[in-house]
Amino acid sequence: MGDDIVLLETVYKTYSLGEVEIAALGGVSLAIKKGDFVAIMGPSGSGKSTLMNIIGCLDSPTKGAYYLEGVDVSRFSKNKLAEIRGKKIGFVFQNFNLLSRTTVLENIELPLIYHKNAPKTYLDRVRQIMTTLGLDKREKNYPNQLSGGQQQRVAIARAIVNNPTLLLADEPTGNLDSATSKEVMDVFSSLNQKLGITILLVTHEEDIARYARRVIVFKDGKILKDTHTP
Numbered sequence: 001m002g003d004d005i006v007l008l009e010t011v012y013k014t015y016s017l018g019e020v021e022i023a024a025l026g027g028v029s030l031a032i033k034k035g036d037f038v039a040i041m042g043p044s045g046s047g048k049s050t051l052m053n054i055i056g057c058l059d060s061p062t063k064g065a066y067y068l069e070g071v072d073v074s075r076f077s078k079n080k081l082a083e084i085r086g087k088k089i090g091f092v093f094q095n096f097n098l099l100s101r102t103t104v105l106e107n108i109e110l111p112l113i114y115h116k117n118a119p120k121t122y123l124d125r126v127r128q129i130m131t132t133l134g135l136d137k138r139e140k141n142y143p144n145q146l147s148g149g150q151q152q153r154v155a156i157a158r159a160i161v162n163n164p165t166l167l168l169a170d171e172p173t174g175n176l177d178s179a180t181s182k183e184v185m186d187v188f189s190s191l192n193q194k195l196g197i198t199i200l201l202v203t204h205e206e207d208i209a210r211y212a213r214r215v216i217v218f219k220d221g222k223i224l225k226d227t228h229t230p
Contacts, residue, residue, distance in 0.1 A: 004067070005166055005198050006032035006055055011064035013050050013221075024050040026221040027064070037192040037199045039209035042218030048202050049170070051218070055200060056089055056168050057081040069165055086114065090159030090167045094174035096151045098143040104154050105130070105139045111162040129157045133187060149180040156187060160197060167191070169201040173208055185211045 013025040025047045032038055040048045053059040054066055057073060060081070066074045073084060098107050105126060112122040130136045133153045143151055152172060159167055169188065173181035189211055191197045201212060209215050210229065217225040 003034045004031045005034050005036070005069060006030065006200070007065075007067040007070075008054075008061075009065045009067075011054065011061045011066060013047075013054065013059070014062045023221055025054075025061075028221070028223060030216070030223065032198065032200065034198055035192070035196045036214060037188075037212045038201070038214045038216060039212035040200065040202045040216050040218065041204065041206075041209055042224070046218040047221040048218045050221075052168060052170060052200070052202055055166070056091065057085045086111070087162070088165040090162065090164040092152070092155050092159050092167065092169040092172045094171040096143070096148075096155045096175075098151060098154055098158075100143050102142070103139065104135060104141050104143075104146070107143070107154055108135075108157045108161055110158060126157075126161055129161050133157050147180070148176050149183045152176065152180075152184050153187060156184075156191070160191065165198065167197050167199045169199065171202060171204070173203070173205070181205075181208065 008028055008030040011025055011028045012023070015022045015024060028047070028051065040051065042048045050059070054061055057068070060076070061074050064074070065072050068084065068088065073081065076084065108130065109122065109126045112126065127136065130139065133156060135150070135153055135157060138146065138150065143154070146154065173184055176184060185208060188199055188201070192199050203209050213229055215227050215229060216223055
């Protein structure tokens with residue numbers, strides 16, 4: 001498996017709606033290496049969200065194997081998957097998902113508070129991440145005092161403060177205008193290029209996908225195209 005962070009081997013995912021079986025993924029094999037920046041594209045119902053859920057340990061394959069850093073997590077229990085998520089995966093969503101009555105610093109430190117083995121100096125880590133993302137002067141602000149781009153940067157900071165193996169971003173610019181989308185994507189590019197963070201991003205927008213170094217297009221639960229960009 002080498003330096004593969006993510007390795008999917010012939011993964012199928014089938015959902016049952018009454019007596020009807022719906023195939024969301026149809027035998028997907030995929031490897032993502034450490035330090036990669038991958039964009040996943042495809043129309044609604046193509047399987048990209050199902051793929052993201054499996055890679056993010058929010059769901060398990062019906063058939064096939066999923067290795068995360070060489071460990072087959074395909075048949076892990078829900079509790080074990082939750083433990084893996086907390087330690088190894090950061091999530092960024094379209095709607096930011098910030099706690100409205102909690103300051104910027106408190107939002108970012110949440111993953112470390114929940115982490116039983118967080119070092120006593122974890123606030124140093126929080127402030128370091130805030131400085132990296134240009135949030136050091138926003139420590140005591142609340143989300144409603146921030147722009148959309150600033151809120152998404154807080155969400156990104158919260159996602160990486162635990163130093164995850166993998167950062168998953170699901171339509172992270174979906175609620176942002178073009179200029180703010182560029183600002184946020186520049187942040188993702190910097191995290192990938194300067195800090196070596198492995199990023200998997202789902203998007204409908206081709207101009208957003210261009211920030212990635214690899215673009216995978218899904219259709220009908222299968223990989224239609226897998227292209228490496230210059």
